[in-house]
Amino acid sequence: MIRIREGRVTAVRARRAHITEIEVDIRGAAEKAYNYDLLTGPVEVGDRVILNTTAVAKNLGTGGWHFVMANASRPAKEASAEGHIMKMRYSPCQVKVLAAEEPDSPWARHVNDAASLEETPVVIGTLHSMLAPAAAGIKAATGGRARVIYVMTDGAALPLWLSNLVHKLKEKGLVDGTVTCGHAFGGDWETVNIYTGLLTALVAARADVIVVAMGPGIVGTASKYGFTGVEQGEIVNAVNILGGRPVAIPRVSFADPRERHRGLSHHTVTALGKIALTPCTVVLPRLDAAEWVQLLQRQVACAWPAGKHRVVTVDGTPALEELERRGLQITSMGRTPADDPAFFLAAGAAGIYAAGMLDPSRERL
Numbered sequence: 001m002i003r004i005r006e007g008r009v010t011a012v013r014a015r016r017a018h019i020t021e022i023e024v025d026i027r028g029a030a031e032k033a034y035n036y037d038l039l040t041g042p043v044e045v046g047d048r049v050i051l052n053t054t055a056v057a058k059n060l061g062t063g064g065w066h067f068v069m070a071n072a073s074r075p076a077k078e079a080s081a082e083g084h085i086m087k088m089r090y091s092p093c094q095v096k097v098l099a100a101e102e103p104d105s106p107w108a109r110h111v112n113d114a115a116s117l118e119e120t121p122v123v124i125g126t127l128h129s130m131l132a133p134a135a136a137g138i139k140a141a142t143g144g145r146a147r148v149i150y151v152m153t154d155g156a157a158l159p160l161w162l163s164n165l166v167h168k169l170k171e172k173g174l175v176d177g178t179v180t181c182g183h184a185f186g187g188d189w190e191t192v193n194i195y196t197g198l199l200t201a202l203v204a205a206r207a208d209v210i211v212v213a214m215g216p217g218i219v220g221t222a223s224k225y226g227f228t229g230v231e232q233g234e235i236v237n238a239v240n241i242l243g244g245r246p247v248a249i250p251r252v253s254f255a256d257p258r259e260r261h262r263g264l265s266h267h268t269v270t271a272l273g274k275i276a277l278t279p280c281t282v283v284l285p286r287l288d289a290a291e292w293v294q295l296l297q298r299q300v301a302c303a304w305p306a307g308k309h310r311v312v313t314v315d316g317t318p319a320l321e322e323l324e325r326r327g328l329q330i331t332s333m334g335r336t337p338a339d340d341p342a343f344f345l346a347a348g349a350a351g352i353y354a355a356g357m358l359d360p361s362r363e364r365l
Contacts, residue, residue, distance in 0.1 A: 003054040004069070007031070009047045018186065019161040024049060024066070031056070033066040036159055038186075039095065040068050040077070047073040069093075085192060087183045088158065097190040100179075100200040107189070107204040114199040116243030117210075121354035122198065124236060124280070125213035125249040126229035126267055128156065129332035130347040132165060134249060135174040136326075137319030137351025138209045144173070146355055149207035151179045151197045152187060153235070155214030155228035160186035163216055165330070172326045177205040184215060194238050209354050210244075220267075222260065225274075229267045233275025245357055246280035248272055248309070249350040254292055255340035256333070263292070264299035273304035283353045285345035286315040292342060312353060319348025 007024035013032070014021040020035040020043050033051055035043040043049065051066040069092075083098030100107040123134050135148050150169075152160050160166060160180050169175040180187035181197030189204055191197040194212075201207045212235050220227035232248060239246040250272075251265035260266045272282065284300070287293050300311055320337050323330060330337070330344070337344040 001054075002052055003057050005051050005053045005066075006072075007033070007049055007051050007066075009043055009045050009049060012043070012045060016164070016167055017161060019159075021065075022049075022068075024051065026051070026053075031066060032064055033068055034162065035068040035071075036161060038161075039093070039159075040071050041074050043068065043071055043074075047071050049073075083190075085190070087185045087190075089183075095185050097185055099196075100189045100191050100204055101196045107200065110203045111191075111196055111199050114203045117198060117202055117239065118243065120202055120207060120210060120244050121247055121357045122210045122212060122235075122239045122244045123247045123249060123350050123354045124232050124239070125211070125347060125350075126232050126251055126271065127218055127332060128163065128165065128213055128216045129330065130249050131211055131213050132169060132174070132323060132328060132330045133316065133319045133337075133344045133348035134211050134213075134351035134354075135169055136322040136328075137316060137348040137353075138211075138355045139174055140318040140322035141352045141355035142208075142358065146208040146358060147176045147206055148174065149177045149179060149201040149205040149210050150175050151181060151194070151201050151210055151212045152184050153194065153197075153212065153214045153231055154180075154182035154184040155231050156217040156219065157215035158184050160184065160215060165216075168328060172328055174322075174326065174328075175211075177201075177207075179205060194235055195242060198238065198242055198244065208358060209351075211351070224266070224270055227267060230271050230275050232268075232271035233277075236272070236276040236280045237278050239280075240278040245354075246278075247350050247354045247357075248276075248280045248282045249347045250282055250284060252285065252296065252342045252346045253340050254289075254342050255335055263295045264303060269299075269303045272309060276309075279309050281310045281312060281353065283346070283350040284311060284313045285342055285349045286313055286317075287342060287345070314349035314353045316345035316348030316350075316352060319351055320344060
């Protein structure tokens with residue numbers, strides 16, 4: 001189940017918060033690897049490392065990168081004293097964190113006493129690449145004043161540190177804080193599940209708008225239910241249970257060559273049509289191409305029962321302009337906003353709509 005190889009570090013390519021990009025020699029071949037510094041300790045040139053090479057061997061979506069499992073040259077590493085919650089439980093890689101809701105946390109009382117989300121808008125995506133335009137849309141619509149908190153689920157990558165996108169969004173001021181829930185870890189706040197993750201985003205991270213999406217690397221099987229994006233429907237339910245206002249980003253594309261993702265993706269149809277048992281607002285992007293608009297309208301009309309969700313259309317262009325203004329270049333599945341405008345406009349439109357739900361008299365605005 002795991003393909004393991006030993007290598008020697010030949011170069012350090014880059015370092016950012018808690019992750020180091022390295023080059024390793026594996027049996028004479030030069031290859032790339034990620035080292036999570038808080039998991040396996042620091043890494044330097046010359047170190048002998050044990051690598052998980054499974055995904056690269058299977059040509060999966062890690063971009064040709066292996067992962068350091070252990071540094072044999074520096075085998076000892078101590079865990080921090082605080083925290084009792086284990087993530088990736090009962091695996092060799094289990095990680096101890098201080099969860100916001102556990103008794104030792106300074107936030108425990110606030111999180112556990114929270115009664116609801118107090119009608120906070122929650123933008124819910126399926127792909128990690130939706131985060132940037134959604135956050136940019138919120139900031140553009142509020143003149144940068146709204147505090148945007150990203151809640152990362154465990155539907156894809158578990159360490160938040162893998163996401164260079166989140167690093168850039170925080171650096172550029174588009175995301176103000178992060179919460180990792182479930183088995184995901186590495187956020188500014190750690191939580192046990194999506195419910196406490198949402199409450200922590202509000203009461204600890206002081207969110208005006210919450211954006212929820214998995215990390216990089218959605219899992220799919222080209223089947224109706226076999227993809228991790230089904231969580232979108234479950235998160236819609238969670239937001240309604242907690243008294244928030246869910247805003248769903250539909251997965252829309254006219255550049256994806258796969259028929260099941262053309263126009264309104266089957267992911268959106270399943271997550272919102274079957275999994276979501278409670279209503280949300282689905283924000284469609286304003287599009288110029290008449291044939292695109294007509295196809296989307298036909299698809300939405302049969303995606304779920306009439307009246308189940310509120311469907312609105314919003315211009316997402318200001319979100320993309322905000323990204324450009326802040327010097328952020330983004331992609332999804334290797335495509336840019338110029339290549340697949342509908343995809344990015346949909347996420348941006350959802351952020352803009354959610355920002356419009358805010359009461360301008362709220363203190364943080």
